[in-house]
Amino acid sequence: MVRTLFALIGIAGAIGLFFLYTKPAYDSVEALRMENESYDLALEKAAELQRLRQSLLSRYNAFNPADIERLHKLLPDHVDNVRLVLDLDTLASRHGVALQNVVISRPNTSTEGRSNVIGPTQRNYESLTLQFSTTGTYEQFKTFLIDLEDSLRIVDVVDLSIDPLSTQGGDLTYSFDIILRTYWLK
Amino acid sequence: METGIKSSFIPQAPVVGPSARRRGGSFDFLILIALVLFVASATLAVGVFLYVQFLQSSNASKLQQLERAKAAFEPALIQELTRLDDRMRAADEVLAQHIAPSALLKLFEQLTLQTVSFSSFAFTTNNGTISISMKGLAQSVNSIALQADLLSRSGVIVNPIFSDINRQIGGVRFNFSADVRREALLFRSLVQAPAPQTAPQNPLEQLPPSPFGGQPVEEGAPATSTPQSGDPQAQQQ
Numbered sequence: 001m002v003r004t005l006f007a008l009i010g011i012a013g014a015i016g017l018f019f020l021y022t023k024p025a026y027d028s029v030e031a032l033r034m035e036n037e038s039y040d041l042a043l044e045k046a047a048e049l050q051r052l053r054q055s056l057l058s059r060y061n062a063f064n065p066a067d068i069e070r071l072h073k074l075l076p077d078h079v080d081n082v083r084l085v086l087d088l089d090t091l092a093s094r095h096g097v098a099l100q101n102v103v104i105s106r107p108n109t110s111t112e113g114r115s116n117v118i119g120p121t122q123r124n125y126e127s128l129t130l131q132f133s134t135t136g137t138y139e140q141f142k143t144f145l146i147d148l149e150d151s152l153r154i155v156d157v158v159d160l161s162i163d164p165l166s167t168q169g170g171d172l173t174y175s176f177d178i179i180l181r182t183y184w185l186k
Numbered sequence: 187m188e189t190g191i192k193s194s195f196i197p198q199a200p201v202v203g204p205s206a207r208r209r210g211g212s213f214d215f216l217i218l219i220a221l222v223l224f225v226a227s228a229t230l231a232v233g234v235f236l237y238v239q240f241l242q243s244s245n246a247s248k249l250q251q252l253e254r255a256k257a258a259f260e261p262a263l264i265q266e267l268t269r270l271d272d273r274m275r276a277a278d279e280v281l282a283q284h285i286a287p288s289a290l291l292k293l294f295e296q297l298t299l300q301t302v303s304f305s306s307f308a309f310t311t312n313n314g315t316i317s318i319s320m321k322g323l324a325q326s327v328n329s330i331a332l333q334a335d336l337l338s339r340s341g342v343i344v345n346p347i348f349s350d351i352n353r354q355i356g357g358v359r360f361n362f363s364a365d366v367r368r369e370a371l372l373f374r375s376l377v378q379a380p381a382p383q384t385a386p387q388n389p390l391e392q393l394p395p396s397p398f399g400g401q402p403v404e405e406g407a408p409a410t411s412t413p414q415s416g417d418p419q420a421q422q423q
Contacts, residue, residue, distance in 0.1 A: 035245055046256075
């Protein structure tokens with residue numbers, strides 16, 4: 001009778017141990033194994049990214065710092081419109097013309113955008129327009145315009161109108177109304 | 187005679203039937219089964235326990251490796267590289283769209299006949315389309331026709347339209363409007379390619395350096411190197 005009791009207790013203990021500990025623990029083993037595999041995958045990716053990082057870093061170090069500085073001037077982090085107006089004024093005065101009636105405004109993105117798709121823009125840069133007028137001879141303005149196109153800080157001529165104004169010293173002077181667009185990185 | 191006295195001293199034990207022995211054997215077997223099951227279950231539990239401990243320590247170790255790898259990435263450096271990549275891509279896009287309207291002025295300097303002058307110029311861009319409009323004065327309608335032909339063949343001016351042609355004292359006034367092929371004004375292509383040579387088709391029609399302000403001269407007259415002065419208001423009227 002006692003032996004039977006021990007046998008039954010043993011069987012019940014075995015079954016209880018299995019269902020109360022072994023089975024739940026084994027289920028958690030599955031989850032742990034999956035977590036382990038995901039860590040392995042992540043470590044492989046990390047190693048791959050580390051190699052990529054080294055490759056990119058070596059390429060980055062190969063860049064001339066002066067070129068990177070020029071790139072920053074080409075597309076600055078901020079609009080810095082005051083500096084832009086000062087630079088334009090300096091450039092204009094170098095060609096004997098002066099900026100007048102400077103107006104700065106953000107373009108209407110719904111009409112100005114380069115795509116007709118409605119929705120958030122995919123561009124990672126912003127732009128604003130700068131309008132001014134000036135007077136001078138055709139040759140003065142042409143050289144100013146060429147320097148403007150060649151300037152490191154990119155400005156695009158959006159609108160330009162040339163109208164005759166008067167004659168000074170035998171040379172025709174014109175009024176030039178110009179709208180420029182400049183860009184900066186978001 | 188029956189005395190009731192047992193004639194044998196050999197104890198006569200009750201005969202144990204085979205069923206009782208069989209019952210005791212089944213008890214042993216049951217205990218054996220129970221023992222085996224319990225040992226197996228305990229072994230399995232211990233194995234699972236050890237495996238769980240192993241996996242947990244392995245996961246913790248790999249998590250630490252990942253943290254170290256993440257720190258080794260230097261997020262500030264990655265951000266700087268990403269920013270530089272964005273800047274290069276954006277600059278490339280902006281440069282690809284950058285136009286040089288001075289090329290258009292140079293084109294008109296080369297293509298404007300000596301018998302034609304323009305008094306105003308308007309240049310407009312809208313969603314990538316470039317259009318121009320000008321007011322001009324020509325010596326004759328033939329000059330306008332020749333000018334239209336030259337502009338059409340330039341490859342830069344698209345859909346040239348001469349309108350409001352009005353013969354007046356001093357010449358024929360006209361309005362001119364056209365679209366401009368954007369590719370011809372792209373700064374990148376202008377920098378990479380040599381300047382186009384667009385010689386006048388008619389040697390008698392020599393071209394002034396400035397298409398603006400000059401009065402049209404007689405056909406066949408020698409070209410002047412500077413724009414001629416005149417009353418711009420009178421030209422515009």
